[in-house]
Amino acid sequence: MSNQPKNQKHILIVNQSAPYSCNAKEALDLALAAATFEQRVSVLFVADGCYQLLAGQASAVIDQKSITKMLQAFPIYGIEELLVDSRSLKERNIENYEDGLNIREISTREVKALYQSANSVFRF
Amino acid sequence: MNFSILVLGAPFSSQSAYSAYRFTKAALESKHQIHRVFFYQDGIHNSSALATPPQDELDLYKAWQELKQTYSLDMISCIAAAARRGVINNAEAARHNKAHSNMAEQFELSGLGQLVEAVALSERLISFG
Numbered sequence: 001m002s003n004q005p006k007n008q009k010h011i012l013i014v015n016q017s018a019p020y021s022c023n024a025k026e027a028l029d030l031a032l033a034a035a036t037f038e039q040r041v042s043v044l045f046v047a048d049g050c051y052q053l054l055a056g057q058a059s060a061v062i063d064q065k066s067i068t069k070m071l072q073a074f075p076i077y078g079i080e081e082l083l084v085d086s087r088s089l090k091e092r093n094i095e096n097y098e099d100g101l102n103i104r105e106i107s108t109r110e111v112k113a114l115y116q117s118a119n120s121v122f123r124f
Numbered sequence: 125m126n127f128s129i130l131v132l133g134a135p136f137s138s139q140s141a142y143s144a145y146r147f148t149k150a151a152l153e154s155k156h157q158i159h160r161v162f163f164y165q166d167g168i169h170n171s172s173a174l175a176t177p178p179q180d181e182l183d184l185y186k187a188w189q190e191l192k193q194t195y196s197l198d199m200i201s202c203i204a205a206a207a208r209r210g211v212i213n214n215a216e217a218a219r220h221n222k223a224h225s226n227m228a229e230q231f232e233l234s235g236l237g238q239l240v241e242a243v244a245l246s247e248r249l250i251s252f253g
Binding site for chain 1: 130236237240245251
């Protein structure tokens, strides 16, 4: 893209932790910060990180803020889609997502390509 | 090469922080540049001024502080991660009405933007989690 600001990097944030750990929250904070500073950000959910997207979460029951609400705000920051490793979903039998999330399932091959194209990878 | 370092682990919880220290020191001794060392998540515990390991063990806290003095390192702790975990400087203590502060003066508190900037301006970011 010709309108990329100077020094723009492709940052990949890999979420591999179940929701309501500090890991999940602080990973998403970094994704938003990177997007705010006009970096190209990809957000990928793998392994237990897929549970962050699972439908029917009642975070208030365990006195936590909703991860979903945070994820729903991502398009405002220019992060249009959330990528999910389809194999991780299948292994966990996850079929339904929370509403209002723009999710794209990708194959293991695409996950590898994503890792290769990113300048920096953060795993949480 | 121009590196930035991300430290995600607390001393004594994992080897992350010590490995980060060794890498940073080795890079500097080999005439590489370290743009910034950023402490996030449990990594912020490295900035405690109160930790006092036994005298016959390596004092990693002091080691970071000495590295900063020797090389004028830029060492930043994430302000949100640090406040949440309770390693704060005088200004933050005053802002949150806390009676005490406990962050070593060699560290600075700032936002995640400083980590993003480090990624944008460094050739490599090395994470120690």
